[in-house]
Amino acid sequence: MTDAAAVIETRGLTKRYRGGHTAVDRLDLRVPAGSVFGFLGPNGSGKTTTIRLLLGLLAPTSGTATVLGAPMPRASRAVLPRVGALIEGPALYGYLSGRDNLVRYDSADPSADPRTRRARVAGALDRVGLGAAAARKAKTYSLGMKQRLGLAAALLQPRSLLVLDEPTNGLDPQGMREIRTLIRELAADGTTVFLSSHLLDEIEQVCTHAAVMNRGALIAQGSVAELAARTRGRLSVTGPDPADAARVLKEHGITDLAVTEDRVTGEVPADAELADINAALVRAGVRVRAFGQERASLEDAFVALTGEGFDVAG
Template sequence: MTPVAPTPGVVIETSGLAKQYRGTLAVDGLDLQVPRGSVFGFLGPNGSGKTTTIRMLMGLIEPTAGSARVLGRPMPRSSRSVLPKVGALIEGPALYGFLSGQDNLIRYDAADPTADPRTRKARVGSALDRVGLTAAAGKKAKAYSLGMKQRLGLASALLQPRELLVLDEPTNGLDPQGMREIRALVRELADDGTTVFLSSHLLDEIEQVCTHAAVMARGRLITQGPVAELSAGTRGRLEVTTPDPVETVRVLAAHGVTDLVTDPHTAQVTGELPAEPPDLAELNAALVAAGVRVRGFGLRRASLEDAFVALTGEGFDVAG
């Protein structure tokens, strides 16, 4: 493998990274750049190659081809010097069920050769508090719910200050309140200067918390960049709320609006504007002139899901 030269301001960088299993490319020629200080969303349906990529970045498996740098150092060759600066939660936490949550964290901390044993109790207490598990600290891990186990795994990644935090589906198993708390924690960590690399199949999660994102599909990188720019190139959908859907569809089609859909439950007609869209005020006036009773009229901002469909030509099937 030919190593890539480190790029200033980039904490994760890959060049042609690939992993093949029994003739199938799980990751195919990945060129990825994660800016320092970003909350970087690694987005794709289940089975798109996200976890395989993370395992290569963390030195857990060898790539078939290509190269990767983490914190400016080649991986997996520099694992011993890089990993102490990285907190990671990959494929769920590995816990001792017979130990309490607190004792699990003590074991994790004791395994870190850089951890000062004199301040261990304070670190463990702080990590439990940050993920909302202080009240359950003495409870055996085998009695934890899936969401509590996920929180405990995240706490283990927060025992030491980290330059980089790698989270694989961090909100898996959490209820809506727990998801909001983890998102708030991620933002807090980023504000403190930690780069967060967050893998998820939840488009809404990426849009809410991430500054940058990359989209994977079938092992290949589709696009990457600032979240706002990924959806900026995708046209939003026109939405008209009216009790006169038939006439609305006729007028909109005559003005070049395509992919028209009528929802009888919401009394809403939606459609895709042409590449050179008409003036929206004139379009609204044309509807009124045709006798359409317009009760709502607007353009819905394109989302990451819209961008994904536009880029891949398919829906975001999270069960794939």
């Protein structure tokens, strides 16, 4: 990950709380400029604490964090106006309309130009699909609409970096697609997007790079394609004899077998040779129409790296 300037970079970043609990442990993270960067990990892995450290909301125990080329939290006043953030859901005034919530947010920003406030608020609402609901009180919004409004607040001004924590929480499938499209558009315009999510398929669809945290430590980072390529995909055998194929595959060490009407898939041991397995099927007289290894997914890589399952359905 040295082919682009870093928008976020940490060196030995550590956060240790009283009592000895280490939430983030010697983190060396690098987020390339212009990337859509997925930040992954099980609950309690240190993702939210890391985000708080990056935004200057927490002070590190040791190590350093640089955001947009400046040290955090020391340079917070200079950096944060260039950063849009939606962390752990938006804080809204329920008695105010969606539009007036954004006006209130913008008024609190000393770098915001009051002469363009109304136009920018209207543009941010339209961009997240809330233009028609702008006059409604926020307390009447659904969870998904509140998420959209929080995202609109992050987009009130042009941002060099957008930090999003579970941005599609509460959205229906159509809303999730719209937010993914918006993230791609922002990246195409030059905004670096740092995205924490529990939806691995979402990360795989929209992100160019990713990092995996586990128990406070960074265990892998790189392009999404590189992370997936580290893991062997499942073996897939298609043909009219799936039961016979499953028997032969099991005899040759293939595990986690899944059998359908005409297809068998399974996990291949690291020392197995696919050519030998194919030859064994032929010797056993198993009829095979297709044989090969599927491309590993980001979910496969995550499970291989952490040894834990992950909620991919939301």
